[in-house]
Amino acid sequence: TRSTRPQRLLKAVQKNATRGDPQSVISAIDHFCRHSEWAMNIGDEKVVNELNPEKVLELGTYCGYSTVRIARLLPPGARLITLEFNGDYAAIARQVIAWAGLEDKVQLVEGASEDWIPRMKEHFGIETFDLVFLDHWKDRYLPDTKLMEDCGLLRKGTVLLADNVICPGVPDYLQYVRNSLSYKSCYFKSHLEYTKAEDGLEKSVFLG
Numbered sequence: 750t751r752s753t754r755p756q757r758l759l760k761a762v763q764k765n766a767t768r769g770d771p772q773s774v775i776s777a778i779d780h781f782c783r784h785s786e787w788a789m790n791i792g793d794e795k796v797v798n799e800l801n802p803e804k805v806l807e808l809g810t811y812c813g814y815s816t817v818r819i820a821r822l823l824p825p826g827a828r829l830i831t832l833e834f835n836g837d838y839a840a841i842a843r844q845v846i847a848w849a850g851l852e853d854k855v856q857l858v859e860g861a862s863e864d865w866i867p868r869m870k871e872h873f874g875i876e877t878f879d880l881v882f883l884d885h886w887k888d889r890y891l892p893d894t895k896l897m898e899d900c901g902l903l904r905k906g907t908v909l910l911a912d913n914v915i916c917p918g919v920p921d922y923l924q925y926v927r928n929s930l931s932y933k934s935c936y937f938k939s940h941l942e943y944t945k946a947e948d949g950l951e952k953s954v955f956l957g
């Protein structure tokens with residue numbers, strides 16, 4: 750049967766990127782998505798000034814592109830937990846993350862955000878996160894943010910970074926973080942990865 754797009758993306762990484770060199774993995778995926786096939790990676794344009802998080806949660810791994818982009822900047826001892834719902838995507842992402850040599854900093858978990866968010870403390874020993882990157886099912890951004898609040902996973906200063914707030918769009922989440930007294934929110938205008946369509950990131954700081 751015909752290979753899948755994630756499989757073709759992984760092949761492009763293994764062919765064009767250098768093992769253990771995260772930047773070459775990022776460049777290989779950007780090249781693949783610009784010149785071969787579009788894929789729902791955050792892309793090379795949507796960038797927020799680099800934060801210095803120790804504990805990072807990523808919702809929605811896909812092929813691991815944003816995972817590599819974030820994890821490559823983490824200091825020793827810092828950790829990124831990333832949740833991926835689709836088993837095929839997860840299998841590809843594991844290999845992309847390994848190719849970048851970042852498996853020691855990243856824990857990839859297969860499953861649904863609503864099942865795993867309540868288990869962060871007992872399963873991973875995580876009290877609170879410094880940074881949460883929301884890039885998963887768009888109708889889960891708001892309920893999962895409320896769930897993280899309820900589970901005590903956000904602390905004063907935790908940064909929520911949400912992809913796709915315009916395209917595909919997350920209107921209910923935007924309304925919440927922009928009107929809640931518990932968040933200081935700002936929008937970074939950009940484009941849907943590798944296209945001219947408008948999109949952007951919303952950065953929201955939890956005020957406790």
Ligand SMILES: Cc1cc(-c2n[nH]c(CCNC(=O)c3cc(-c4ccc(F)cc4)cc(O)c3O)n2)ccn1
Binds near residue numbers: 789810832913
């Ligand atoms: C419930 C749960 C879910 C997950 C989970 N794991 N993986 C994902 C992927 C979600 N991502 C997207 O759907 C996405 C889509 C587009 C897009 C597509 C088609 C267009 F035409 C235009 C834009 C662009 C993007 O940038 C995206 O990120 N969710 C993980 C855990 N628990």
Ligand SMILES: [Mg+2]
Binds near residue numbers: 791912
């Ligand atoms: Mg996205």
